[in-house]
Amino acid sequence: MKMYQQSITLPKARRGFHLITSAILHGAPGIRDFRKGLCQVFIQHTSASLSINENADPTVRADFETWFNKAVPENDPDYRHDLEGPDDMPAHIKASLLGSSVLIPIVDGRLGLGTWQGIYLCEHRDHGEARNVLVTCWGE
Amino acid sequence: MKMYQQSITLPKARRGFHLITSAILHGAPGIRDFRKGLCQVFIQHTSASLSINENADPTVRADFETWFNKAVPENDPDYRHDLEGPDDMPAHIKASLLGSSVLIPIVDGRLGLGTWQGIYLCEHRDHGEARNVLVTCWGE
Amino acid sequence: MKMYQQSITLPKARRGFHLITSAILHGAPGIRDFRKGLCQVFIQHTSASLSINENADPTVRADFETWFNKAVPENDPDYRHDLEGPDDMPAHIKASLLGSSVLIPIVDGRLGLGTWQGIYLCEHRDHGEARNVLVTCWGE
Secondary structure, eight states: OEEEEEEEEEOOOOSEEEEOHHHHHHHOGGGGGOSEEEEEEEEOOSSEEEEEEEOSOHHHHHHHHHHHHHHSOSOOTTOOOOTTOTTHHHHHHHHHHHOSEEEEEEETTEEOOOTTEEEEEEEOSTTOOOEEEEEEEEEO | OEEEEEEEEEOOOOSEEEEOHHHHHHHOGGGGGOSEEEEEEEEOOSSEEEEEEEOSOHHHHHHHHHHHHHHSOSOOTTOSOOTTOTTHHHHHHHHHHHOSEEEEEEETTEEOOOTTEEEEEEEOSTTOOOEEEEEEEEEO | OEEEEEEEEEOOOOSEEEEOHHHHHHHOGGGGGOSEEEEEEEEOOSSEEEEEEEOSOHHHHHHHHHHHHHHSOSOOTTOOOOTTOTTHHHHHHHHHHHOSEEEEEEETTEEOOOTTEEEEEEEOSTTOOOEEEEEEEEEO
16 A cells, blocks of 8 residues: 655635535546545645535536625624634635545546535635645555 | 445435444444554545534534524525525535544544434435445554 | 544543644654644544634634533434433534544644644543543654
8 A cells, every 4th residue: 555645736716615626636646556546635724624525517606605605604793702803703614514525436546526526615705825735644 | 454345335325424443444444453553434526524523412413404404594585506406505604514524533442422422424415326436444 | 645544542632622743743753754734633532523723712712612512502402312411412513513633734843733723622521531632643
């Protein structure tokens, strides 16, 4: 068994849900050197997150943004952490609901995703920065 | 260290939360060949998900369905992705809230779950298909 | 590649969100023996969970408690699992929303967390017990 680690900087993205499967595969070409293994993508931030979901219809990603904005409202008067703007505390909560990493099996040198699965960058800030992700793979 | 990978097809399940710990152990008997390691179960779909929760009282699983149906309502007029029926977009959101995989330590040839923990298949579609999961284990 | 596994008992915590990064590093000193690898922390309970989020401002953790209590209300008359008190069923749901484990890359003998990331113990019961976590690391 061997291990591979690659840091990738994803360019600034607008608030919302974005497909990054190709960006990960291009930024971490070592993924294809594993016949059988695992690939973790980990985001080193607390107001953006990663998820796996539908990779074809952009309205799915738009509806994710709609639902999360209703479920985690801005400007709740009960929030105490509000110095960085109304989108800040909701961004932290959304990030924990979705999680800071995805873990995907590698099968025959490819990510073992289902036909309709892609990796999402979930940018929860109005003006998020470039986001660092660490890709770590291990296996045979 | 060694690695083991096994694909399992879970039969069609009705909408709701289902215990699949035994199905995983039977479908991936190689789990018990690891003294110390990790076991990932990954679901290759975007409208069903996996989670770990209470394994004894079926009313817990029923209450999960109740809560998720209230929290992620069908027929929100703001959804744009609705061609496949009212349960489709909510299914995608529920799937990302719960996640597409669980990762469980292996201790002495057994899943290192707590006494009350079991693996749930979370089927979010009214008429879901059979679901493919990939089990990947690594360790000593 | 090598593997390391360590069980840690976290002392009883009050209901809420608690930073445990230091407790994990002290309880599992073997983490620092990996130059490149992964570290999983897994909680063996169904009414407490783990997450990664902001490690500096305690009001963030307070606001997490506020949001989760509104999003997953107690005493919903539709809950059927209520024998262990009004905080029991919501605790199970919160635990699955956040997840039973976190998985963090190891880079040069340290957890590869971003500057503002810390590990949270999310205690969802009013009177939770001491909580067992299993730390498993693998890599070079």
